[in-house]
Amino acid sequence: MDDMQWFAEQFEANRPHLRAVAYRMLGSLTEADDALQEAWIRTTRADSRTIGNIGGWLTTLVGRVCIDLLRARQSRPEHLVGTWLPEPVVSADGPLDPEQSSLLADSVGLALLVVLESLEPAERLAFVLHDMFGVPFDDIAPIVERTPDAARQLASRARRRVRGTAVQPSADLATQRRVVAAFLAASRAGDFEKLITLLDPGVALRVDTGSRTWLAPALLNGATDVARHAAARGPRFATLCRPALVNGAAGIIARTRSRVVAVVGFTVVDERISEIDLLLDANKLAGLTISEQV
Known part of the structure; x- marks a missing residue:
C-alpha cells in the first residue's frame, strides 16, 4: 500500500x-x-x-x-x-444522527x-x-x-x-422542549405577561443579522425588553416556526416554502430561558443543512 x-x-x-x-x-x-x-x-x-x-x-x-x-x-x-453567532448544527426535533452526535459531544452548544x-x-x-x-x-x-x-x-x-x-443549560431535553414550546406559543399570541414568566430576569437575546443590520437589534438584555420584542414581533414571525434541535438543545427553525429564514437556539436553566441566539445571517443560513431525521 x-x-x-x-x-x-x-x-x-x-x-x-x-x-x-x-x-x-x-x-x-x-x-x-x-x-x-x-x-x-x-x-x-x-x-x-x-x-x-x-x-x-x-x-x-x-x-x-x-x-x-x-x-x-x-x-x-x-x-x-453587531453580534456574531456560529453556524449551528440543526436537525428536525428528533434524535441526532451519528455525525451530529460526534460534532456535539461534550455539550458544544451555541x-x-x-x-x-x-x-x-x-x-x-x-x-x-x-x-x-x-x-x-x-x-x-x-x-x-x-x-x-x-x-x-x-x-x-x-x-x-x-x-x-459559559452558561450551562438544563440537561433535561424534555424540559427544554416544554419551555421552548411555551415560549413559542406565547410569542404567537403576543402574550407579554406569559413571556415574562418564561424568561430569566437577566436573559440575553443575541441576534446575528450578517450585513442586514436593520432586521433586528444585535443584543437585548433583561426579561422586559426581550419579552416586549418577542410580543411585538412574535405573532407574525412565530407562524413560520417549528421545533428543532439546535446544537443538541431545544430550538426553533423558521422557514418559508423555499428557504430557512431563521434559526433560534435557547439556553434553558431552572425552567427559564437565560439566553436566546437568533441567527438571521442569510449567508450562514444559505449553507445550512438540516437533517430531517425523526
Missing part, C-alpha cells in the same frame, strides 16, 4: 473526529470542511514512516490549519457589525462557541485540543510556538474564561 492510499484511508476513518475538532476551533461547519480539505492537501507532503500515532498527528495537523485560519480572520481589516470566539487563537487551540480532545501540551506547544508550560497557561486562561461566562 502506498502513502497516498494509506493516508486516504486513515483520513476518512478519522474524519468525524477531525471535523469535530475544526468545528470547535472555527465555529463554522463551512470553514471546518475547508480546514479538512487543506489538511488533506498537507498530508500529501508528509512521510508516513515518520508518524507513530496517525490519529494524534492528524488532530494536530487540523489544529495547525485552524489556527492559521483564525489568525487570518483576525488580520482582516473589515469588522463584523453559548460555548460564542465564548470560544472571544478567545485569542492560541488560547482557543490550547483549550480545544487539550481540554476537549486530550492532546498533550508537548504536542500543542509547537503549533502555538510556545513552550509546553506556556501552552498549559494558555489553556488555563481559556478555561477560566469559559467557566466564568
Whole structure:
C-alpha cells in the first residue's frame, strides 16, 4: 500500500473526529470542511514512516490549519457589525444522527462557541485540543510556538474564561422542549405577561443579522425588553416556526416554502430561558443543512 492510499484511508476513518475538532476551533461547519480539505492537501507532503500515532498527528495537523485560519480572520481589516453567532448544527426535533452526535459531544452548544470566539487563537487551540480532545501540551506547544508550560497557561486562561461566562443549560431535553414550546406559543399570541414568566430576569437575546443590520437589534438584555420584542414581533414571525434541535438543545427553525429564514437556539436553566441566539445571517443560513431525521 502506498502513502497516498494509506493516508486516504486513515483520513476518512478519522474524519468525524477531525471535523469535530475544526468545528470547535472555527465555529463554522463551512470553514471546518475547508480546514479538512487543506489538511488533506498537507498530508500529501508528509512521510508516513515518520508518524507513530496517525490519529494524534492528524488532530494536530487540523489544529495547525485552524489556527492559521483564525489568525487570518483576525488580520482582516473589515469588522463584523453587531453580534456574531456560529453556524449551528440543526436537525428536525428528533434524535441526532451519528455525525451530529460526534460534532456535539461534550455539550458544544451555541453559548460555548460564542465564548470560544472571544478567545485569542492560541488560547482557543490550547483549550480545544487539550481540554476537549486530550492532546498533550508537548504536542500543542509547537503549533502555538510556545513552550509546553506556556501552552498549559494558555489553556488555563481559556478555561477560566469559559467557566466564568459559559452558561450551562438544563440537561433535561424534555424540559427544554416544554419551555421552548411555551415560549413559542406565547410569542404567537403576543402574550407579554406569559413571556415574562418564561424568561430569566437577566436573559440575553443575541441576534446575528450578517450585513442586514436593520432586521433586528444585535443584543437585548433583561426579561422586559426581550419579552416586549418577542410580543411585538412574535405573532407574525412565530407562524413560520417549528421545533428543532439546535446544537443538541431545544430550538426553533423558521422557514418559508423555499428557504430557512431563521434559526433560534435557547439556553434553558431552572425552567427559564437565560439566553436566546437568533441567527438571521442569510449567508450562514444559505449553507445550512438540516437533517430531517425523526
